[in-house]
Every structure is written in structure tokens, then in C-alpha cells.
Amino acid sequence: MSADPTRHAPADDSNEAARAVLVGVDLGPGSSFDPTLDELALLAESAGDEPVARVTAKRKSPDPALFVGSGKADEIKLLVQAHHAHGVIFDQALSPAQQRNLERHLGVPVADRTALILEIFAARAQSHEGKLQVELARLQYLSTRLVRRWSHLERQRGGVGHRGGPGEAQIELDRRMIGDRIKSVKERLERVKRQRSTQRRARERSGTFKVSLVGYTNAGKSTLFNSMVKARTYAADQLFATLDTTTRSLYLGEAGRSVSLSDTVGFIRDLPHKLVEAFRATLQEAADADLLLHVIDASSPVLLEQQQEVERVLEEIGAEHIPQILVYNKLDQIEVEQRPRVPDDEIERAAGVRVPRVFVSALTGEGLPRLRELIAAHAAPALNSEPDAFILPDGSSAPRH
Template sequence: MGVDLGPGSPFDPTLDELALLAESAGDTPVARITAKRRAPDAALFVGEGKADEIKALVTEHGGHCVIFDQALSPAQQRNLERHIGVEVLDRTMLILEIFGARAQSHEGKLQVELARLQYLSTRLVRRWSHLERQRGGVGHRGGPGETQIELDRRMIGERIKSLKARLERVKRQRGTQRRSRERSGTFRVSLVGYTNAGKSTLFNALVKARAYAADQLFATLDTTTRQLYLEEAGRSVSLSDTVGFIRDLPHTLVEAFEATLQEAAEADLLLHVVDAASPVLQQQMAEVQKVLHEIGAGDIPQLLVYNKLDRLGGHQQPRELTDELEIEPGRRVPRVFISARDGIGLPQLRQLIARAAQGAGGLNSPDPSQDRVLSDADEMITPVWPATGTFQSKT
């Protein structure tokens, strides 16, 4: 279920990404429905008429759950469940469920549990009102005793405090490891990008690792770091594969994964991996830039890596594999087109990383020997973004 709340609010009319999230959680989407409102309904978010329409669709298809693409308040979620008669989830809870199922390392499990508890602590609304009549004192005198909701809040609060303390120790441990790499003069490179852009596939192709990679959202949650030897620079760099970003990434996850995202915030170079075949790559790039600024990594030098070149049609293929692109007003960064699966463009990518590692003026100041090539590429590969958002060559 998706609701268009007008300009300024994120809305996906196709609901394709929500369907992929549902499939990643093990669900099978059977129906999609959208609505347009000027403001959410206070009780049911979509209004009673649309809620009746959803209920009819659930009955028709035998659905077991309704998933909203927007965040629901605790009261709206509870009222919708009572009205429709099945479980109701919002986008945030769905992402948390996927993270809970995919986390493998001890650190990842701690981070997901913290995010889930922070989210659920706001959902304890009148679930235990039948226990509020209990009294303390002798002869039923005195005020009401501690209600179940208060007990739950206290237990969740204590657990959150414990998890934060344990994650703080993990954060200090990671900080010690990073300082050790700094003392050894290691050049740090982090892979960032929208989920399912191909970061783990690229990571495996560059360092010959066996990190889990799959064509699904959030296949990788745990940060993996390996040494990458660059023959072009005559030295090794550390390469880290990090968790992918997504639109409306819950703030509880951003906070819980602070220790993991810190790898990107303290990198010397970010490889921003983009799905070149995505029809909404502009929006995905904007979301990644937004999260990078939130974690303090917005000003770190970037290298745009347009992946999945093998999925572009003939009219969309670039004439050159390297050029430059303006990602923010007044900020141009190098761009390279690759196919991590087929190995196309990887030599050019390694050369750009080596140039950054050597500190030859930085990536924002191109090598003079490349000026003519980059300038020609700008003329030949001027990005034209049609309504679909796909990349097209300009002849």
C-alpha cells in the first residue's frame, strides 16, 4: 500500500521497491494499491473508505499481511489491524525484519536488536489496558500498581541501555583498529551505495573474496575489510564492504549501525557504487548522498562506479568507460562504468583508485594526461536523464 501525500513526500507509484523488500523478507506480494491524500488520516492513515477497499482485497486474495510504504503511528497501525483483520506493517518494521534475518556477526545482531527495541518501545500503546485496574496497598487503598506496559517499558529501557554499552565497546574496538591502520599509513577505501547496486559482487571481484552476494536487497549487513594490492601504485589499500542504503532508512538503524557506518565516515576514498540500469538511479544517488552527509562522510573524496554495464542496451552504452559527473553544485567527481560480474572496466577502476592512493592531486584534480580524454568524454557522454531516469549517450 502506497500513499501519495503530495510534493515533498516520497512516493513510489509502482511500489516495486516495497515488493522487493517484501520478497527479501520471505513474503509473496499478491496485490498493490495506491491512494492520494492531502494529509494522513489520524485514525486509519488512509481513511475508512480506502481501508474497506484494502480489507476487500485481503479477503479476495487470501492475504495474511498488509505492508505500507510509509511510516505508521502506533495508533494507526493498531486501528488498521482491527479494521482489516490481519497484521499490518510499515516500511520501517519490514526493513527491521530483513535486518534481523540477515545479521550474521555478533555486532550485527546487537545493532539490529537495538534498532528493533527502539522501534518497539514506541508501539506499547494500550496493549495491556486490562491490567490497569490493579491496586497496591492494604484493603485496595492507595494508587494503582505498576501496569504491564510500564513493566515492559522498563525492561526494554534496561535492555536498550545494556545494548548501547556493548556497542560502545565495539565502537572503541573498531576505533583502535582504525588508528592502527592509520599509524601503518594504510589508505582506506569504502564501498557505499544503494542496496542491491552490486557492492559485494564488486568487492569479491577486486579482492578475490567470497563475501555473500545475491540479487536481493540488503544481502550484506556486516562490514568486511580486505587488503587490495594495486600494482599501478605499488602498494596495498584496505577495502571495506559496508551495508547498503535505501530510501527512508530508519533513523534507529542509522544510529544502531553507527559503528559499522563509521568505516565509511573515516575512509580516505568512497567508491559510490550505482546501479546504472536502475530506472530511478538519480533518486538512489540522492538518498546515498543524504545518508553520507548524515554520518559525516559527505565531504570525503568520491569515485562514482556505475555498475551493471552488461544490463544497459546498445543505445545506452557509454562511448568511454571513464568521465566526470557533477554530483552536487560545484562538485565534479570521476566516474567509471563497469560490470563487476563480467570484469568490464575493472582495470580503469583500479587505476583511479591507485591515483587516489598515490595522492597525485586527489581525484577532484584530474591527471593532466587525462584532461583531453575526460573532456572528450564529457562531450560524448553528456548524461541525459529522461523520464525513466536511465542513462543515455549523446552523439
């Protein structure tokens, strides 16, 4: 019988962080494995949990029953008891049977990476479209299991269109109800998609040059967006601080014209495919852009892996052929002696294509004037060929005379 998630909940304060044991398994070549579990810890903290212990294991293949095997499961159980943990979070995806078996064995709720990301998205989505997309992804996940995490999260207001909490602790939706709801949400998303398509066609008719920010989560996209357009998009040093696409007009004095700049959801390793599918409408902003600003955390020790993951997702959504500027952000976090010798250059990518690279600090503004020049250089041919109207600094258009 699965563990009761209320049994191990914080007793006094519903806002108290739930203590979690983190588990990662190295399944050999071809599998994603983070030996430090740092990213999983950041995800857990973003969901309001407190990582209290980390466990790693190495296996040739997952154990069909417990994923980690009975010996490692016993080790995890001892850690749960020693730290009075409220739950266990796995860095890999678990099957419904593995999750149930682990909960029985460990005596606490168990969540996997997919459930954790879905939970964060449910809490952070603000727009109508974002909430619909998260709800669809969560319902598709729930169609194979009933996910229930620790109770301090279940007492929160659900962010996916239901009155209950994220885990629907009081109402177990059966598969028929979930199927009906999935159909309804998909229909509503199709309507939103058509509206977005209409808006995009309107921008295309106005001759607007479209620039989209893309990058790994927490690379500083929203901070850069705010610095460039003087907006107030929420930005924080955490994973998935913002989920909804925001578009503003960016006036380029270097070109004497404006372009549209969009801030999109951050990418992450092993982003659940259900979320890639559900967020396709949002990611379409990137796929329809004329230029991508690929924001990279220059201070990250795994920046190459993060860059490759973003490139992989861009290919998945059909945006791999769009021109890019590589924006190496967080220059302020790099020691002076380790900083690049030149503020911008070009690097060679696949098939001999050279891509401009610029080093900036969205926080201090260093390098931003050069970034604006590079954007203007890319936009100039399209803007100069537009015959009917010009765009004012406030984003409105006026006829040419």
C-alpha cells in the same frame, strides 16, 4: 482487539511465503512515494513474503485513525479477503494507534516499512556488532508498540539476541524491561565501538589508505567487492543481501602497493532513523575512509533518486567531503546501443567540484582495470608520503630499507 497473527498463517508449511497486500500513499510534495511499489515488493520478498496485490492512494495528510481513511481501508479489506492475504504492508511509517486500528479494521496483521526493514536486518546480521545494532534498533521501535507479524516469521529463530521469534509472540516485553535492555545493548555497543576505534588507529599508524564501497542496496557492492579482492562475501540479487562491514586488502599493481577495501551496508530510501543511529558504528567505516567508491546501479530507472539518497545519508554521517569515484555498475544489463560512448569521464557536482565516473560490470569484469587505475591515482600521494613501511600484497607490512 488486534487480529491474531496465527489465524491467517499458512496452514501446512511454516516456510511457505505469507501473502501480503502492499499499500502506498502519496502525501504530496515533500513526501516519498513510489507509485509502482516495486521497492516495497522487493523488501517484502527479501523478508520471505509474497506480494499478491498493490494499492495506492492520494491524500493531503494521513488519516489520524486509519492513515488511508475508511473508504480506502474498506477497499484494502476486500483485497485481503479476495487474495486470502495473511497481512498488509504499508510503504510509509504508521503510528502505533494507526497500526492497531488498521489491524482491527482489516482483520489481519499490519506492518509498515520500518518494521519490514528491521525484520530483514534482524534476519541478515551475522557479526556480533551487527546483531547488537539490529537489536538496539528493534528495541527502540518496540518501545512504542508490540510488533507482531504473521506466524511463519514468529516461528523462526530471532536474530536479535532473544530465544523467541522476531515478534516475541509468547512474551510481551513491558517498557521497563525494554528500557533496561536498551541500556545494556548500548553499553555493549560502546565497547565494540572502542574496539573498532582501536583498530582504525592501528590502520592509521600503518599508513593504510582506506577505501569504502557505498551505494544504494542491491547496486552490486558485494559483487564488486568480491571481484576486486577475490573474496567470498555473500552477494545476491535482493535488497540488503549483506549487512556487516567486511574489510580486505586490495593490492594495486598500478601503484605497487595495497589499500584496505571495505564493503558496507547498502542505503535505502526512508531508512529508519533508528537504524541510521544504530548502524553509525558500521557506517563509520565510510566516514573514516580516504576514498569512497559510490556504486550506482546503471540499469536502474531511478538511479538519480537512489544516488541522491546515498548522498543524503553520507551527509548525515559526516562523509560528504570525502573524495568519491562514481562507479556505474551493471553495465552488462544495459543494451549495447544505450551504453556510454566512453568507459570513464568526469562529471560536475555541487560547487563546481568534478568527480571521476567509470562504467563497470562487476559480474563480467568489464571496466575494473580502469577502476583500479583511478583508485591508484587517488591513493598514490598518500602511499608515496608514507615513510616507515610498505604493504605487501597479502596486506602485511614490512619495514623500508
